[in-house]
Amino acid sequence: MAQVLEFKLPDLGEGLTEAEIVRWLVEVGDVVAIDQPVVEVETAKAMVEVPCPYGGVVTARFGEEGTELPVGAPLLTVAVGAAEGSSGSAASPSSPSSPSSASSSLSSPSPSPSPSSGSGTESSGGSGNVLVGYGTGAPAARRRRIRPDRLDRAVAEAPVSVAPVVAAPVAEVLVAEAPVHEGPVPVVSPLVRRLARQHDIDLRRLAGSGPDGLILRADVDRAIRTAEETAAATARVQAPVAAVVAAPNGVAAASDAERIPLRGVRGAVADKLSRSRTEIPDATCWVDADATELMAVRAAMNAATGPSAGPKVSVLALLARICTAALARFPELNATVDTAAREIVRLPGVHLGFAAQTERGLVVPVVRDAHTRNAESIGAEIARLTELARTGKLSPAQLTGGTFTLNNYGVFGVDGSTPIINHPEAAMLGVGRIMPKPWVHQGELAVRQVVQLSLTFDHRVCDGGTAGGFLRYVADCVEQPAVLLRTL
Incomplete structure (x- = not known):
């Protein structure tokens, strides 16, 4: 019986609250071993390879390359205990040092950790580590691709209580008639709050695209773009003849200028x-x-x-x-x-x-x-x-x-x-x-x-x-x- 576990972006330390996906190191359907690096991310301080604390089959990835994710957001899901057929099986979480001795099924660790932990704990059968070089020392397994029919069967056999496997597309977040949130606003990242304050975005009126309605930076960025587009459209209606705003050197108008996000380093x-x-x-x-x-x-x-x-x-x-x-x-x-x-x-x-x-x-x-x-x-x-x-x-x-x-x-x-x-x-x-x-x-x-x-x-x-x-x-x-x- 396969169990699907969700691996969240771990706390990379030093007060960092988010990271940008630079390069995925695995594809959906790949077999990963405990502590195998699965994604390369860029924080405000360094480039880091993030290892997965579970061994199994990758069933979904959350976020494309270039996407910024807050700490605690879903990174990927792994089907632990999924059969691989005659080609062998994924490394067992209970035996991180001996991936070659794994049988055709894997032991099932505890349910997915809380967002605050960001990774599995030792008691769950995973390594509980977040950075390469601090793990159990298990050699990375050779990447193996599961046939789609077996992957679908493994996902179908997963317990009903686990989180959904397939990543849903990001929903529209700025709705003019959206009701105001009652109670605490679902925001984790201080950067998201500061960005919203700087652009006068009311977080209570945003529908978060993260887990349990968590408001992500992408949601605020989308709201900012929508507000800017609305303001620009209003200006075009009110001023049919737009004034040409030129730079001191007489080059292009400000609307044609290149915009470079202040991200990463x-x-x-x-x-x-x-x-x-x-x-x-x-x-x-x-x-x-x-x-x-x-x-x-x-x-x-x-x-x-x-x-x-x-x-x-x-x-x-x-x-x-x-x-x-x-x-x-x-x-x-x-x-x-x-x-x-x-x-x-x-x-x-x-x-x-x-x-x-x-x-x-x-x-x-x-x-x-x-x-x-x-x-x-x-x-x-x-x-x-x-x-x-x-x-x-x-x-x-x-x-x-x-x-x-x-x-x-x-x-x-x-x-x-x-x-x-x-x-x-x-x-x-x-x-x-x-x-x-x-x-x-x-x-x-x-x-x-x-x-x-x-x-x-x-x-x-x-x-x-x-x-x-x-x-x-x-x-x-x-x-x-x-x-x-x-x-x-």
Whole structure:
């Protein structure tokens, strides 16, 4: 007897409330094993392969590629215990480590988990895991396709109490005469509520297309489009002769402009930067520094040979080590502000974020416990995280929890910037390009390697004297690396 279990989009951690389907890894009718990745999703922080906690036959998928789903929304359904005939059977949930020993039928785990859990529990026979690499270690079964007649028979034999298997098309959500909801509005995602507020959408008049009438972001987006189309139609009726609204350069009207949704990494960056500028009273100070000696020291380090030479050290690694030394002297900047409690929270350790530009947008990987590392160790970790960022394999945990950010925008060929603080941190050090410039050195004009350093800081955690002292110490270490030896 087959049992159809519904697998919901799990909580991927770090406060994420939704994810966009990037690529399905299975088709309806495929046989999946416990912890086999079934879909690749993009959150506001990273690309994640989501494994299914059940073993069986995929009977339905919910959402096309490019669709955004809130946490707890149905992802797919799996017929557990469906016969596969002579070709074998799906892996048994009770034996995740031995898929090859499964018989022609599967044991039936408990009913589908609650939306809050997002995945099966161990007691249900599933792995209960939500991310690849944290599962039972069962090898992924080779994808096998069930013949349609056997799939239909397996679904027909499923218990009546389980959720419907076939995904219904999304219903129309904005009805002018729709009755107002009584009681709590069925919305889970804070993002959906905020989006509705921004566009004056009354959630009480929306009919949700999610399970049990849950209002999804797609429902709100559809309502926004409908409202815009209605307003445009009304304007056409009231104004037969439309005014031509041209851009300053005389190009197309606004109605012909390209609209790009703020989603994924771009949307997360927009939200964080907007929040930073709204909440943080930031100020910026900057200074030019002679980096000639720092570049010479780096060249000497990397030219060393022998057993103690070690790997090459990057300029970014040296600047990161200088930052940790400066934060030890000025701990006020390794902090955050609890706005609700009206308290400055000084943090005991330095988790150093660094800005990295990728094809998916700007991300900030975090070097954990940077205050305990030397330049070589920091450089190795920066290289490892940068490679993960370029391949889109950074986990949400590797992109959060930073206490201070180092932003090397000099790689873009610019000298200076006033960076926006990476909320909820209290400061960010910006580094421009290092290039030959005329400089007064030892009383004479000379050509030196000059860099501009800028510090943007939260004026609530300290005043200009502290910020200036921090920046001056960083500049001194750049100009005279021997200063740093006192703290090593």
